[in-house]
Amino acid sequence: MLFFGKQKQNSSPLPLDATMNIIAKPDIEVGEELLLLCKAGGEGDITWTKDGNDVEDGVSRMDESTSTLVIQKATMQDAGRYTCLCEFDNGGKDEVFTMLYVYEGPSFGSTKTYHEFLNGTDGLVPCLVTGQPAVDVHWLRHREGISSDARRRVHRLPDNSVLIEKVKREDAGTYVCEAQIRGRSINQHLSITVVVNAPPSVHLREVVKKVIAGPETNVSLVCLVDGLPKPNITWIMPATFDPSHHQFNSDSSELTIRSVTRNDYGEYICTATNKIAESSATIMLHVYEAPEVFVSAEQQSVSVGERVSVSCNVSGHPQPEQYWLNKHNGRTLDSASGLVHVVDGALVINEVVPSDGGIYSCMAVSTSGNASRDVAIHTQPGPPHYLSVSPGLTSVLFSLKTPPISGGTPITSFVLQWRQSAAEQWKEITIPASDLLAIPSLKPYTLYTVRLAALNAVGVGQFSDKNTVRTQGLREPDSAVLLSNEMKVEGNSFSVPLKQTDDGGTPLLHFDVRYRQDKEGTDWKEIQLPSNADSVSLQDLSYGSDYQLEVLSVNSNGSSIPAMFNFTIADQPVSSMTKGRVVAIVMAIFLVVFLVVDATCCYRNRCGLLMSIAVKVFGQKVPGLQMLGEGEGTNGEVKLKGISTPRGSVQHSEAGVQTLTKEGGQLTEITCDKAPLTKNEKTQAGRDVHTANA
Numbered sequence: 001m002l003f004f005g006k007q008k009q010n011s012s013p014l015p016l017d018a019t020m021n022i023i024a025k026p027d028i029e030v031g032e033e034l035l036l037l038c039k040a041g042g043e044g045d046i047t048w049t050k051d052g053n054d055v056e057d058g059v060s061r062m063d064e065s066t067s068t069l070v071i072q073k074a075t076m077q078d079a080g081r082y083t084c085l086c087e088f089d090n091g092g093k094d095e096v097f098t099m100l101y102v103y104e105g106p107s108f109g110s111t112k113t114y115h116e117f118l119n120g121t122d123g124l125v126p127c128l129v130t131g132q133p134a135v136d137v138h139w140l141r142h143r144e145g146i147s148s149d150a151r152r153r154v155h156r157l158p159d160n161s162v163l164i165e166k167v168k169r170e171d172a173g174t175y176v177c178e179a180q181i182r183g184r185s186i187n188q189h190l191s192i193t194v195v196v197n198a199p200p201s202v203h204l205r206e207v208v209k210k211v212i213a214g215p216e217t218n219v220s221l222v223c224l225v226d227g228l229p230k231p232n233i234t235w236i237m238p239a240t241f242d243p244s245h246h247q248f249n250s251d252s253s254e255l256t257i258r259s260v261t262r263n264d265y266g267e268y269i270c271t272a273t274n275k276i277a278e279s280s281a282t283i284m285l286h287v288y289e290a291p292e293v294f295v296s297a298e299q300q301s302v303s304v305g306e307r308v309s310v311s312c313n314v315s316g317h318p319q320p321e322q323y324w325l326n327k328h329n330g331r332t333l334d335s336a337s338g339l340v341h342v343v344d345g346a347l348v349i350n351e352v353v354p355s356d357g358g359i360y361s362c363m364a365v366s367t368s369g370n371a372s373r374d375v376a377i378h379t380q381p382g383p384p385h386y387l388s389v390s391p392g393l394t395s396v397l398f399s400l401k402t403p404p405i406s407g408g409t410p411i412t413s414f415v416l417q418w419r420q421s422a423a424e425q426w427k428e429i430t431i432p433a434s435d436l437l438a439i440p441s442l443k444p445y446t447l448y449t450v451r452l453a454a455l456n457a458v459g460v461g462q463f464s465d466k467n468t469v470r471t472q473g474l475r476e477p478d479s480a481v482l483l484s485n486e487m488k489v490e491g492n493s494f495s496v497p498l499k500q501t502d503d504g505g506t507p508l509l510h511f512d513v514r515y516r517q518d519k520e521g522t523d524w525k526e527i528q529l530p531s532n533a534d535s536v537s538l539q540d541l542s543y544g545s546d547y548q549l550e551v552l553s554v555n556s557n558g559s560s561i562p563a564m565f566n567f568t569i570a571d572q573p574v575s576s577m578t579k580g581r582v583v584a585i586v587m588a589i590f591l592v593v594f595l596v597v598d599a600t601c602c603y604r605n606r607c608g609l610l611m612s613i614a615v616k617v618f619g620q621k622v623p624g625l626q627m628l629g630e631g632e633g634t635n636g637e638v639k640l641k642g643i644s645t646p647r648g649s650v651q652h653s654e655a656g657v658q659t660l661t662k663e664g665g666q667l668t669e670i671t672c673d674k675a676p677l678t679k680n681e682k683t684q685a686g687r688d689v690h691t692a693n694a
Helices: 579-605 608-618 679-693
Strands: 021-024 027-029 034-039 044-050 053-055 059-063 066-071 080-088 093-107 114-118 123-125 130-132 135-141 154-156 162-164 173-181 187-204 208-212 219-228 232-236 246-248 254-257 266-273 278-295 299-301 308-310 312-317 321-326 331-333 340-343 346-349 358-366 369-378 387-392 395-400 413-419 427-432 447-455 467-470 488-490 493-499 508-517 525-530 535-538 545-555 563-569 638-640 643-645 650-653 656-663 666-671
Touching (some): 034 080, 044 066, 114 123, 208 219, 219 266, 219 278, 312 321, 312 369, 331 340, 387 467, 493 563
Parallel strands (some): 114 187, 187 278, 208 278, 299 369
Antiparallel strands (some): 021 034, 044 053, 059 066, 080 093, 093 130, 135 173, 187 219, 219 254, 232 266, 278 312, 308 346, 321 331, 321 358, 340 346, 387 395, 413 427, 413 447, 447 467, 638 643, 650 656, 656 666
């Protein structure tokens, strides 16, 4: 930094452009070189003084208006007021001054920059600062000043040290000692590291660990360690270390045991050690074995009355308790005397009965879990009870209100037996349990002795009590027979002969017939035929369709099984004559008839289209008609306008042909073409007729 001294004016006259300045660095450290430059602003004699004393050493003249003062190695004594004086050649005088500040430091000397303290003790962090003329010391942490208030746990002492009372882990970090030359912006700072050491401490998530042994079971033991410096962790295990069985994480704080076995049971000691101390903790690992159940047989098939025994062994840790359970009734078996009991852990049934059949379970119960194994005891079914027997149509029907005891395995079928007398052997049939229990094809009006027994996978059970029953003779008719070889299809009509072979022992009432088109969504149409019908006839069926037909015979006992028949109605035949040809033929016939009628009208009554055409072409003289009019009329004929006509019958005119007849003295008009007679023509014709008659 350069300092420019201000010119001091006096009473002596000065050059017009005279301005004095001192250029110098105001602050200089001990040992540095200093240069002071004085510019007088005019020619003259320049001298230097310090605190009013002349200075000669280090002074040199650069030109007539500039002078320098050089201090080679500044000392504290070089500080003071420096004045530059100039006596100008014109006799005037002037001076200018500057203050020079010399300092030493600041310096931290032998101050330690690293401190370690034990957690919980008091820590002192000194800052040894030197410097001249005076140094102020400040402490910073996290860019905030440390107070000198003694009531604070961390505070600054008068000797510029920092006291940390009862050091904590959070007191660790960087502290900054800042030294500043008093009154000047000259400062230095020193970073000091504080480390707080702590003895190891071990924390366990679980003091006791419980697991079930098994190939899929893995267990982790965690040792949470704290301390500074960071402790080393070691483990003591009840079993020999096996890298494939025991695995550690990167800092050994977690031990994983894979596929836990019973041998892994015991104490696991975790030890943490650093340069201050060591600490240990123990984890107790309890390894349980899940209960297992072993039975001598999972299924036993025995006959009623035999003895059965099934042994059962259980294992596990801790040793489980053993029970036998009847799963049918939910009761636990005991070792008391009885037909079904437990002897030395074995299930024993002395004399098996059907109700003993079912599922029994050997159970193992312990704190490590439960296990069971089922044993199925199978025997023959029990006898049917609550059985009712009723006669059918030459058959006997059985009805069970409740099914018999199954013997521990499902009843698959029933054995039905019958005989007419005690001297006969039993006859029998086997019927599936899901079907109707009936003995068919018996003699009508016959007394039978019958009984019933259930059958399962073990065998036939005990038969029911014997029942006596008399069969009935009436039954439904047999199905009607449709004689398909005599079927007739004519257009959209169908017929097939019908024959009834057996009426079931009672007269037929009627036949029920129903039919429909053989396609999805069509409804059945039903008709009823009398009992003496010998055929089925259907009318107005759809061309080109397949049909289904069913016929049932009905008597007072019911209806037969339907006789079913399928038939087809062919497509409707198409005529070879087209509509155009039909229309042409009709028009031709109409034209011929018209010509015949018109010709008849023309030649007989002198009317019609042909007559009109002839008159137009030939005038009044129509060929073929003149001969009819020649000569005098006889037999009462009258000539009108040169044409001989029967009296009172015809009058011709150029406008057309009219016929007048007289009936009872009155004229009757007959018009034969499209031109009617006018009123005058009718009057003249009447007069002509009257004259002729006169």
